[in-house]
Amino acid sequence: MGGVNPDARRPPVVFLGPTLPVAEAARILAADYRPPAELGSVYRAARERPAAIGIVDGYFERVPAVWHKEILYALSLGVRVYGAASMGALRAAELAEFGMIPVGEVAEQYRLGVLTDDDEVAVLHAPTQGGYRPLSEPMVNIRATLAAAVREAVIGEEVAAALATRAKGMFYPDREWGALLERAGEDDPAAAAQLARLRAWLPAGAVDQKRLDAERLLAEMGRWIESGGGPPPVTFPFEQTENWQQLVVGDAAAAAPTGDAPPGTGGGGVVDGRSARGGRGREESGAVNGDGRPGIRNRSGTSAPRPPEDTPEDIAADTADGAPADTDGGTAGWRALRAGEVPRRHADDIGGVRELERARRPVLVEGALDRWPALERWSPGYLREKVGRTRVPVEFYPSGSYYGSWVQAPLRMDRYLDILTSQGEAERCYLAQVPLLDLLPELAEDLSVPGCLAGAPELGLALFVGRDTVTALHYHSNEQALLCQVSGAKDVLLFPPSDHRYLNHHPWYSYRFNFSRIDFSAVPAGPNSPLRHTTPLRVTVRAGEALYIPLYWGHLVEGPGTTSSVTFFWRPTAGRTWWPPAMRLRAAAGGAVRRRLVSPVSEAFSRRFGLGG
Numbered sequence: 323m324g325g326v327n328p329d330a331r332r333p334p335v336v337f338l339g340p341t342l343p344v345a346e347a348a349r350i351l352a353a354d355y356r357p358p359a360e361l362g363s364v365y366r367a368a369r370e371r372p373a374a375i376g377i378v379d380g381y382f383e384r385v386p387a388v389w390h391k392e393i394l395y396a397l398s399l400g401v402r403v404y405g406a407a408s409m410g411a412l413r414a415a416e417l418a419e420f421g422m423i424p425v426g427e428v429a430e431q432y433r434l435g436v437l438t439d440d441d442e443v444a445v446l447h448a449p450t451q452g453g454y455r456p457l458s459e460p461m462v463n464i465r466a467t468l469a470a471a472v473r474e475a476v477i478g479e480e481v482a483a484a485l486a487t488r489a490k491g492m493f494y495p496d497r498e499w500g501a502l503l504e505r506a507g508e509d510d511p512a513a514a515a516q517l518a519r520l521r522a523w524l525p526a527g528a529v530d531q532k533r534l535d536a537e538r539l540l541a542e543m544g545r546w547i548e549s550g551g552g553p554p555p556v557t558f559p560f561e562q563t564e565n566w567q568q569l570v571v572g573d574a575a576a577a578a579p580t581g582d583a584p585p586g587t588g589g590g591g592v593v594d595g596r597s598a599r600g601g602r603g604r605e606e607s608g609a610v611n612g613d614g615r616p617g618i619r620n621r622s623g624t625s626a627p628r629p630p631e632d633t634p635e636d637i638a639a640d641t642a643d644g645a646p647a648d649t650d651g652g653t654a655g656w657r658a659l660r661a662g663e664v665p666r667r668h669a670d671d672i673g674g675v676r677e678l679e680r681a682r683r684p685v686l687v688e689g690a691l692d693r694w695p696a697l698e699r700w701s702p703g704y705l706r707e708k709v710g711r712t713r714v715p716v717e718f719y720p721s722g723s724y725y726g727s728w729v730q731a732p733l734r735m736d737r738y739l740d741i742l743t744s745q746g747e748a749e750r751c752y753l754a755q756v757p758l759l760d761l762l763p764e765l766a767e768d769l770s771v772p773g774c775l776a777g778a779p780e781l782g783l784a785l786f787v788g789r790d791t792v793t794a795l796h797y798h799s800n801e802q803a804l805l806c807q808v809s810g811a812k813d814v815l816l817f818p819p820s821d822h823r824y825l826n827h828h829p830w831y832s833y834r835f836n837f838s839r840i841d842f843s844a845v846p847a848g849p850n851s852p853l854r855h856t857t858p859l860r861v862t863v864r865a866g867e868a869l870y871i872p873l874y875w876g877h878l879v880e881g882p883g884t885t886s887s888v889t890f891f892w893r894p895t896a897g898r899t900w901w902p903p904a905m906r907l908r909a910a911a912g913g914a915v916r917r918r919l920v921s922p923v924s925e926a927f928s929r930r931f932g933l934g935g
Contacts, residue, residue, distance in 0.1 A: 332354070332370050332371060332372045332373065333352060333353055333354050333372060333373060334351065334353045334354065334372050334373045334374040334375065334376060334543055334547065335353065335354045335356060335367040335370070335372045335374075335375050335376070336351070336353045336354070336355050336356070336375075336376040336377075336378065336540070336543075337356050337357070337358055337359040337363060337364075337375075337376070337377050337378060337379060337380060337409075337410070338355050338356070338357075338358070338376075338378045338379055338536070339357060339358035339378070339379030339380075339408075339447065339454040340379060340445055340447035340448075340454040340455065340456045341378050341379050341407045341408055341532045341533055341536045342378065342533050342536040342537065347536070347537075347540055350537060350540040350541055350544065351540040351541070351543055351544045353376070353540075353543075354372065358379035358380045358381050358409070358454075359377050359379070359380035359381070359387075359388040359409060360380065360381040360382075360385050360386060360387065360388060361385075361386035361387060361388060361389060361392075362388075362392070363380075363388055363392075364377070364388050364389075364392040364393055364395075364396055364403075365389075365392040365395060365396075367396070368392070368395055368396035368399055368401050371399065371401065372401065373402075373547050374401065374402040374403070374404065374543050374546065374547065375396055375401055375402070375403045375404070376403075376404045376405070376406075376410065376539050376540065376543050377393075377403070377404070377405045377406075377409060377410035377413060377414075378405075378406055378407045378408055378409070378410045378536045378539065379407070379408045379409055379410070379454075380408065380409025380410070380413075381409075382409070382440070387409070388409065388413065390413065390416060390417060391563070391565075391566055393413060393417055393420075393422055394417070394420060394558070394560060395560060395566075397417075397420060397421045397422065397556060398556055398558075398560035400556070402423065402546065402551075403421070403422045403423065404422070404423045404425055404539050404542065404543055405417075405422055405423070405424055405425065405429060405539075406424070406425040406426040406428065406429050406535040406536055406538065406539035407426060407428055407429075407443070407531075407532040407533070407535040407536045407539070408428075408443040408445075408460075408532060409443070410425075410429070410539070411424065411426065411428040411429035411432055411443060411535065412432060412440065412443070414429045414432075414433075415429055415432035415433040418433060420558055421556070423542075425535060425538055425539040425542055426531075426534065426535025426536075426538050426539065427466070427531055427534070427535060428442075428443065428462050428531060428532060428535050429535065431462075437462070441461060441494045442460065442461040442462050443460050443461070443462055443532065444460065444461075444494040445457075445458050445459070445460045445494065446458040446494070446495040446731055446733075448718070448741065448749050448751070455741075455749075457495070457498075457731075457733060457737060458494060458495050458496065458497050458498050459497045459498045459499060459502075460494075460497070460532055461489060461490060461494070461497065462531050462532060463528070463529060463530055463531050463532060464485075464486065464489045464497065464502070465486060465531075466529040466530075466531035467524070467527070467528045467529045468482040468485055468486055469482070469529075470527060470529050471520055471523060471527065474523070474527065476516070476519050476520055476523045476527070477516040477517070477519065477520050478516060481513050481516045481517065481520075484506075484513075485502060485503075485506065488502060488506070489502050495731055495732055495733075496713070496732060498734075498737075499524060499528075500711070500734065501734070503517060503520070503521060504711070661815065661858045661859055661860035662857070662858070662859050662860070663859065663860065663861065664684045664685065664686050664814075664816070664859045664860070664861035664869070665681075665683070665684075665685055665686070666685075666686045666687075666688060667685055667686070667687060667688070668687075668688050668689050669687050669688065669689040669690040669692075669772060669773055669774050669868075670689060670773075672687065672773070672774040673776075674773075674774065674775070674776040674777040674778075675774065675775050675776060675777045675778040675892070675895055676777055676895055677774075678774050678775070678870055679802065679872070679894060679895060682872055683818075683859075683872065683875075684816050684859060684861070684869060684870055684871055684872065684875060685869075685870040686861055686863065686867060686868075686869055686870075687772070687774055687804075687867065687868040687869070687870060688866075688867055689866075690772040690773070690774055690804075690806065690866075690867070690868040691772065691806055691807075691808070691866050691867070691868060692866065693770060694768065694769055694770060694806075694808070694866075695767075695768045695769075696765070696768035696769055696808050696888075697808060697809075697865060697866055699768055700765075700768065700808050700809055700886055702739045702742070702743050705735065705739060705765075705787075706735070706736045706739055708764050708765065709735050709762050709764055709765060710734065710735050710736030710739070711734060711735070711736065712734070712735050712761060712762060713732045713733065713734055713735075714732070714733060714734075714735050714738065714753055714756055714761060714762070715730045715731070715732060715733075715753075715756065716730065716731060716732075716733045716738050716751050716752070716753055717729070717730050717751060717752045717753075717754055718730075718731060718750065718751045719750035719751065719752075723750070723843075724750065724752070724791060724792040724793070724794070725792070725794060725841045725842075725843060735762075738751070738753060738787075742787070742788070742789045742884055743884075751788070752786075752788040752791050753785065753786065753787040753788060754786050754788065754791075754793075755784040755785075755786065755889075756784060756785045756786075757782070757783070757784060757785075758783045758784060758785040758888060759783055762785060765785070766783075769783075769888060771890070772804065772806065772868060772890075774804070774868075774870075775804060775890060775892070777895065778890075778892045778895065779892055779893050779895060780892065780893075781890050781891065781892050782801070782890065782891035782892070783888060783889070783890055783891075784888065784889045784891065785886075785887075785888050786881075786885075786886065786887045786888070786889065787885070787886045788881055788884075788885060789881075789883065789884045789885070790881065790882060790883065791879075791880070791881040791885070792842075792843075792878070792879070792880045792881075793877075793878060793879045793880075794837050794838065794878070795815075795817070795825065795837070795838035795840060795842065795876050795877065795878040796836050796837040796838065796876065796877070797819075797822075797836050797873075797874050797875060797876045797877070798836070798871070798873060798874070798875075798891075799835075799836050799873075799874070800873075800893065801873070801891040801892060801893060801894075802870070802871065802872055802873050802891070802892055802893075802894055803870075803871040803889050803890065803891050804868050804869070804870055804871070804889065804890045805863060805868060805869040805871060805879075805887055805889050806867075806868045806887060806888050806889065806890065807863045807864060807865050807866065807867055807868070807869075807885070807887045808865060808886045808887055808888065809865050809884070809885060809886045809887075810865065810881060810882075810883050810884055810885030810886065811862055811863060811864045811865065811881075811882070811883075811885065812862070812863045812879050812880065812881045812885060812887065813860070813861075813862050813879070813880045813881075813882070814860070814861050814862075814863060814869060814877055814878070814879050814880075815858050815859075815860050815877065815878045816858060816859045816860070816861070816871070816875050816876065816877045817856055817857075817858045817875065817876035817877070818857060818858075818859075818875060818876075819874040819875065819876075820857070821855075821856040821857060821858070821876065822874075822876065824852060824853065824855055824856050825838045825840060825852075825856075825876055826838055826839045826840050826852065827839065838876065840852060840853075842878060863887075873894055
């Protein structure tokens with residue numbers, strides 16, 4: 323096929339993620355920068371006839387990877403395609419003989435067969451909101467850094483080889499210098515001395531080979547465009563296979579907007595090289611929450627225009643009971659929702675867990691945490707010192723929405739705290755429902771069992787730490803809960819069991835049977851709201867307070883700002899005979915599905931891939 327004059331083409335397209343920030347890349351090459359490549363990305367770009375295509379980062383594993391066929395299609399159209407550093411290096415090494423141009427050291431090592439494993443370039447990274455910030459160290463960077471350390475006589479070849487072997491044996495999300503050097507050389511004084519020099523040398527001496535290769539790719543693309551060079555020679559016939567036709571037809575049906583990632587991906591999957599997007603997905607919702615819009619209540623205190631569907635009658639209904647109208651421009655459904663207040667009681671007035679349960683309604687307990695050292699101690703600095711090296715399961719939200727798909731990945735506590743305390747917009751991640759006594763027992767000494775839980779059976783204890791978080795509406799089918807707020811505050815909306823028929827839960831056979839499918843960031847307002855017949859309660863739980871959440875009570879929790887809390891769970895002491903039989907049957911059936919089907923599959927998946935299901 324004939325080529326197209328580069329001057330008549332659109333700007334070059336570059337697929338870039340954690341390897342190099344777009345702002346820095348743009349200083350090297352003016353280009354259309356897009357999220358990491360996945361299935362269909364290069365095909366859509368090629369149809370636009372850009373001056374050239376550069377592939378640096380890309381997804382694979384649970385997100386379909388960019389096909390070789392897409393790159394061949396681009397080449398057949400006369401589009402020059404470059405690859406480097408990560409996914410681009412893999413594809414360029416494989417397609418060099420067809421005209422794709424490998425750039426840089428990583429691509430060359432793959433082309434020569436020195437490197438063969440995909441995990442050499444895999445890296446855990448933050449979602450889109452975090453600018454794809456790398457959260458682990460790729461193996462190719464570790465190798466390049468160790469080689470530089472040997473050249474500069476920081477360490478010897480034997481120590482470098484031992485560290486490379488140790489790093490290669492680690493699962494790629496766990497690869498980072500702190501974990502790699504931890505306890506290394508303990509039994510060898512000579513090696514220990516070398517490792518001490520390496521630790522001191524690393525901040526200035528570490529080599530980011532993937533970044534260097536990406537910068538080189540951009541520079542080479544720029545030189546070629548400036549030279550006005552022609553298209554690459556096409557040395558192969560492009561075959562229109564059945565699978566290719568399915569991709570083309572499917573892409574046309576999807577009508578994905580060019581220059582953007584499909585809904586639910588946002589280009590912000592958690593892993594570059596081995597994407598962990600999906601996981602325990604909330605696939606039914608593509609709406610975005612947590613993008614600067616308050617979720618439950620208007621935190622700005624200012625008024626915003628009401629949408630057209632809010633009539634004067636709606637506004638009057640909103641304020642008829644004396645509650646202020648919700649004027650948040652981003653969560654219209656809350657304007658038409660009236661909610662009562664949760665009753666308050668002091669902990670000293672509650673004789674024990676049976677008395678707490680007797681009301682069968684939520685209760686805000688004041689003074690329950692008065693003697694907790696955690697209220698004063700739990701600063702980011704304290705948590706770093708106490709449990710900073712412990713690995714915890716962090717939930718990441720690739721779409722940037724707490725209502726979107728999410729995946730769990732291991733991360734050291736100190737690195738997670740770095741994300742929470744970073745400047746700018748909060749990245750969408752959450753340390754949620756972590757078994758505190760099992761993973762972080764050092765923090766247990768800062769807590770004690772509140773007196774209002776006296777007489778409770780065996781207690782479970784979960785830790786929650788996050789920033790601008792939102793949980794989907796759900797209910798507990800087997801356990802009661804006491805949410806204890808340590809720092810910050812959480813807004814909680816609660817629905818009684820009698821409202822369940824209005825809350826659109828997943829079917830009983832789903833493993834998410836106790837979760838609502840309603841996206842509370844996009845609930846319609848006015849008479850068409852699915853919540854118009856509900857009778858919710860609303861409460862703000864501040865530091866030092868606790869909220870009792872009874873069995874089957876639906877609750878949606880929003881944590882504005884940086885918050886930490888722990889929740890006690892326990893089986894009801896007075897039985898569940900007061901709840902409708904249908905409710906108990908649904909909970910029993912849903913729980914059986916989760917235990918018999920979902921849990922074994924999830925556990926097997928976790929064992930195979932080392933990721934949370």
